[in-house]
Amino acid sequence: MSNSSLALTRRKLLAGAAGLALTTPMLNRAWAAEPTQINMLAWYGHAEPDIVAEFEAANNVKFVPKYYAGGDNMLALIAQSPPGTYDLILSDAEFVQQLNAAGYIEEMDASLYPFDEFFPEYQNFPGHWTGDQLWSVMVRFGLLGVSYNSDVLSRAEAMSYNAFWNPKLTGKVGHFDWHLPNLGQMALLLGNRNPSPFDISQDAWDAVQEKTLSLKPQVGGYFDYGGTFSGLKNGEMLAMAGIGDWITGVLQKDGAPVASVIPEEGGIQFTESYSIGKGTSKHDIVNKFIQYMLSPEGQVKTIQMAAYPGLSPTKSGWKAIQAANPAEAERSGLIEGHDQSPVKLLKEGRIFFRDIPRQQNLEDWNDFWSEYKTA
């Protein structure tokens, strides 16, 4: 009788212990607050662990990214979603005005961000401000010039967009398949620098089309992000128009003999900026994340982002990358006085912000690009 009672007690004890063990994770989970979800609309890579994991762990948040491929795609995704769907929007700078005009983003409090740390050239970025109202904060940028296979072309040869017509590259010049950077580079080659390669007269636009068509015999293909990578990596394309270090920087890390330079005619800058989505209720944590990304720590992360590298607009970001990874700082010109320093190039008037066409309809540029591809 007593044995039976003892056995029963032991069984109960074991069952109780097992039950406790099994429910412990649930209890732990219940004790911890559910992470706050931040819905981010961005280019691929901006909500990947190499960028956000530490912030997520430190602040008990979880980023839920929706990645887009191009500004038009981004605008369409917002247009088709209810207000408040996206808490944080990473946009190309030329689309910020359209985001603002459509009422998709909220005004930002400039006092919350370290604008004093920005190089003066980037403090009042065009389109980010209307008067004193701030709509977007620049977090990183990149330069588009001549990307080339360094086994075939020397740096000196690549220092002009005329390199694309080099007989050594016949059939081996690739295009990143987007009209804006490609046609902007053609406009620069023809000397359209004042005020911008995207603000050109009809005559200049006709000349750009003619010059672009003359490149056709050199062209080996038109590629998306993946195709551009593989084309340059396997040597199928020996030069690429419309891109820059954001592609070749990744390939260089893999040991591919490729490089990018800003040629004498000038380069084009793409700019990525954070805006706060209209209707969000998570202003505090979103602002905290933007501050984190603009801090030296965040800038080091974004400069070395695994998906594609970028450049820092802040002085503290430059110092941080020089200390954390001197080789990367040297490679990407994030050293004051470096011959490919983006600030130096900007001061010399060799960098132009990517924009939408100012004197032509965007459809005209797009139509010409389709014609060029089938020519």
Next chain:
Amino acid sequence: MRKLSLYPFVWRIPLMVWQGLFFVGPLLLMVAMSFWLVQNYRMQPDFNFTNWERMLTRGYFWDAYWVTLWRASLTAVLASLIAFPASYGLAFHLSATARRWAIFCLIVPFFTSYLVRIYAWQVLLAESGPLNALFGNAGFGPFTMLNSGFGALVGYLTLVLPLVVILQTFSLSSIDRNLIEAAWNLGASPRETLLRVIVPAAKVGLIIGAVFAFILSFGDFVAPFYLGGSKPPTLSILIIDTTKSGQQWPRAAVVAIMMIVTLFVVAFAAVGAAYRKRK
């Protein structure tokens, strides 16, 4: 008076519902969408012929149309010609068991994503790839195969060839052997037996195989983009370009409708030819 039978009608209902929900409905929506307009990246319902006028008056649309038509036709012809000897061998020179294994082997490629197979071709066809290395050892090349019409064709054949072989094999296997023996007994040469007995008897399967090859390659995006380098763009690439820039889904719908109309015309003409009785 013909009596309405409920039993077969009930069995047809799932098919009709399926086709209505997943083919006729979306098709009608797409036709309606082709008349809509895009304002501020949002589609606005309308009844406007602007999209049709804009697309059909553009030279690049017709360039892409003829390229797509030519490549799909070439693929259908080449796939049929390349597949036929293999199908003939499978149908007439293998035992039933061996044929089943061969058919299984032809199905196996479909277990792997088409995109993955295309990426494998990218490696093989590259100028620094193994094929050019082999040619180089033999004293030829290197040849530009990737980002060319040839590359796209390799991709199309990767997609359609196993299917065409399977369809042709089924068709050839079902030919009454007595007809072939009768042709031999009547003194027909192997060539005459092939052209006047086997091919006419397998006509339906051969044409259906070619039609499938045409349809699949006409609408394919992967091969012309990843192996053809979008050079020149086909209609499927044009659809992507049109939606990418300005979110012009209505104009993309115009391209898609033109593709569907072409496929209907080709498919009906081919099926008509396949089942046409000899006079």
